[in-house]
């Protein structure tokens with residue numbers, strides 16, 4: 001708080017002002033307010049006083065001031081004139097240190113921007129997944145028909161290859177939008193890092209030395225191991241690109257407790273226990289303008305041939321979807337540190353095995369009810385199921401499906417989640433498990449509906465989810481697993 005008389009001589013300079021600016025009350029009081037002020041601030045002061053004289057108040061105006069030691073401080077200024085016996089007597093001002101407030105505001109704007117880009121990319125990826133589902137599904141069907149024609153076979157193989165690359169691209173966009181299907185498991189991050197490092201050595205070459213600084217008592221964490229591995233590879237690849245002449249890459253793990261009193265101020269995390277992974281390189285570093293954009297999909301400073309701009313956006317989406325947080329520290333020529341935080345998992349680590357089946361698991365004549373509103377996609381699925389030796393009934397919405405269920409015995413209902421009409425796939429799933437408890441339900445969606453169980457109560461064990469787009473072999477396996485259970 002500060003006050004001056006109507007001629008601008010300081011009357012009050014309280015302890016908070018002394019602390020904020022480094023000038024003592026003795027130096028300030030009695031002197032003209034412009035003393036010790038740089039010219040630019042003196043000009044501001046003139047404007048403010050004019051404004052206050054006219055009877056206005058100033059409320060929370062952002063400005064920059066200089067401290068005694070020459071450093072600058074971001075402030076918000078409020079002020080008003082005061083009067084004695086109806087006469088103007090002076091001015092009173094309150095300056096708030098706005099450094100933290102401004103930082104928070106900038107972070108909020110940034111978060112909102114990422115949210116908007118996420119919604120856009122997520123929506124697009126979802127629609128593309130449906131289209132790719134039709135393309136991939138039909139190419140899987142047409143391949144065997146063209147068996148004797150080698151030219152046609154290779155054409156189909158090329159088309160399938162491109163469609164699968166398209167699916168990979170949408171997968172990365174979904175990853176950024178925090179909507180990729182994840183298979184979280186309780187994992188030991190140290191073990192995973194040790195494994196990945198063996199892989200990395202080849203990518204990084206001999207000019208880059210990798211140093212591991214792993215906490216021996218590291219907590220376990222809950223995350224998708226394949227995605228965490230991919231994230232570390234992305235970060236290491238970026239470090240390699242930033243180290244054309246070689247250098248050092250350090251990976252550090254630590255336990256990190258965010259106390260309940262922290263309110264996310266330190267690292268942008270909710271209070272709780274986290275495992276932190278730091279990936280530091282001694283490379284080219286980044287300036288603040290680049291840092292502002294690195295997590296956006298398609299942002300790259302590299303050649304078209306070298307960079308896709310999807311590496312960090314994938315890491316960003318994955319870490320956030322896993323309930324964690326990512327931050328970066330970097331300066332040109334000084335190197336870069338990425339910090340990943342993942343929630344602690346209480347319990348023992350068990351790395352989930354990744355089944356890799358290529359052959360089709362055939363049906364045994366069981367009846368599958370296919371519920372899908374997209375005609376082309378439904379036709380594709382019906383053909384796939386018929387080839388897999390299932391009997392197939394079709395419906396293009398939930399109420400038609402319910403009628404079919406009354407009329408025929410159905411072993412599995414295979415339904416899209418998002419459908420027009422009153423009931424969607426989840427409503428249908430609930431209705432089926434209530435009325436026909438022996439009938440299994442396989443849900444499918446272009447979004448991995450982590451929301452599925454969250455929003456409307458847990459689905460019971462006879463309900464499973466298959467994410468779009470899927471190969472015929474994925475569908476075959478999912479059905480066998482359900483029917484065997």
Ligand SMILES: Nc1ncnc2c1ncn2[C@@H]1O[C@H](COP(=O)(O)OP(=O)(O)O)[C@@H](O)[C@H]1O
Pocket residue numbers: 234238239242281283284285286290294299300301302306307308309310311312313336
């Ligand atoms: N370790 C790093 N050092 C310097 N710059 C980096 C580093 N990691 C990322 N960047 C910057 O962030 C950009 C985006 O990274 P990324 O999303 O992985 O896309 P890409 O690697 O395809 O360019 C890079 O083009 C680069 O400018």
Ligand SMILES: [Mg+2]
Pocket residue numbers: 234237238309310311312
């Ligand atoms: Mg990259």
